[in-house]
Amino acid sequence: MAERIPSKTEIKRWRQYLADERAEASVYRDLAKRRDGEEKAILLALAEAEGRHEQHWLNLLGEHAGSPARASINNQILGLLARRFGSVFVLALAQRSESRSPYASDVDATAAMAADESIHEEVVRGLATRGRIRLSGTFRAAVFGANDGLVSNLSLVAGMAATGVSSQVVLFSGIAGLLAGALSMGAGEFVSVRSQRELLDASLxxxxxxxxxxxxxxxxxxxxxxxxxxxxxxxxxxxxxxxxxxxxxxxxxxxxSLQPESFESADEHETLGTAWGAASSSFCFFASGAIIPIIPFLFGMTGIGSLILSCVLVGLSLMGTGAMVGLLSGASPLWRGLRQLAIGMGAAAATYLLGLAFGGVIGG
Structure with a gap:
């Protein structure tokens, strides 16, 4: 049987597959360097599997393998992040990368390779889930606090600006909104954590x-x-x-026969520290978001230009936080970012229209 001669298109595609398999194996090895125990072993096993896929494309290419091609942009970014950080965000990106494998529809990839990629997605999902669980509480508080600050203070600034008051009044309103919201968030978290601790203590x-x-x-x-x-x-x-x-x-x-009950006494300083830590974190997260809408006014800008710049800055921030949520959850960063943007701008537009209505009533 005559040896198959691959076309230029096939050679190009196979070389790209080869480069991506090498890049993915390198990502898993880099992630394994930052892990130990079971997680390290799993990541190294994934790298070994990518090595088998690499060998498949080398066998097909033969003398056409040539010099190493460049991996896709996504895999290059993933490799850079894996070398520098090795966080749950990298695992979330790797999960998305595995889910987009083209092997299921490529006749030159074996059924085993396509099945491997599907299983790899679930393996990486499992590893990422461990990190998501460890991160979920803090991340939820950060995203919730920052977004609350962004949206609520932009809405306040937009509503006040729409009434026709001076930029100085808008600025002071924004500062008041920042402090009031941050203090409210901090106090709420403090009471929430302390109350939860007291309920748990009462249940021991x-x-x-x-x-x-x-x-x-x-x-x-x-x-x-x-x-x-x-x-x-x-x-x-x-x-x-x-x-x-x-x-x-x-x-x-x-x-x-169970072990005798032995319950450690609650450390009052630890309980207070936990509550104070939650309160200060919420205060800072909210304040970090709430300060962005008033930045143009802090630098002395006035008129509609300051409000437009405020909306642009908040919009970029909302897109950023939405993209981070998307990455962490394994969903589309763009879609999550646009969703955050639509919600935030919708709330600001509503208060702006209300401000126009109130301004018209007061002016009339």
């Missing part, structure tokens, strides 16, 4: 079972009710109660 079991057990009535063992209320099965509750009351010492079924 006490050591009363250790001191009261020896005096309980064996015929009406209230201790069983304690363990039933804590979620144990009746068999496990009766077993634990018998242990506590000292009626036997032999554990015929060790799975029913």
């Amino acid at each position: 079991p006490t050591q009363v079972t250790l001191t009261a057990a020896k005096s309980l009535d064996l015929e009406n063992n209230e201790l069983v009710l304690v363990y039933l209320a804590r979620g144990m099965s009746r068999e496990a509750a009766e077993h634990r109660a018998a242990e506590r009351m000292g009626t036997f010492t032999c554990d015929c079924d060790p799975s029913l």
Whole structure:
């Protein structure tokens, strides 16, 4: 059977595949350098799989492999980020890259390679999920606080400007909105965290079972009710109660015998620190967003030009935060950015129209 002679188009496509496989393997190796244990082993296994795909294209190219081609722009950026950061955002980008593999529709790629890429997406999704879970609380607070500051203060500035008041009044209104909103966010987070901590503390079991057990009535063992209320099965509750009351010492079924309750006392300074940390973070996140709409006014700009520049600055910021959310969630950064932009500008437009209406009423 005659050896297949690839066309120039095929050679170009295969060389691009080869470059991208090498780039993806390098990304996984770079990410593995920043991990240890199971995550490191998984990333190295992914790099090994990309190496097998690389060999497939080398075999097809043969003498046409030539000098290494440049990887796609996406893979070049991904490689740069992996070498510099190695964060969950890189894993989220890698997840999107794996989901866009062309192998499923390319006749020159094997079915096993296409299946590998599908599985790789799920593997990377799993690794990224670990980071998303670790990051979700802080990231949620950051995005929520910054966006709240951006949208609420732009809306306030736009509404005030529409009434026809002076730029100085708009500036002071924006500063007041920044401080009021940031203080409100900080106070709300402080109360929320402290209240949650107090609820959790009130739910912790006490050591009363250790001191009261020896005096309980064996015929009406209230201790069983304690363990039933804590979620144990009746068999496990009766077993634990018998242990506590000292009626036997032999554990015929060790799975029913739980360790004695030992609950660490809550550190008041740690509790306060957590609440104060949440409050200060929310204050800073909100303030960092709320200051952007008033930047033109801080530098002395006046008139409609200052409001337009304020909208542009806020729009870019909203696009940026939306894109970050998109990257972290594995969705389209552009779509998420545009969604954030539409929501923010919609709120500002609504308050601007209200400001025009109020200004007209007052002026009339």
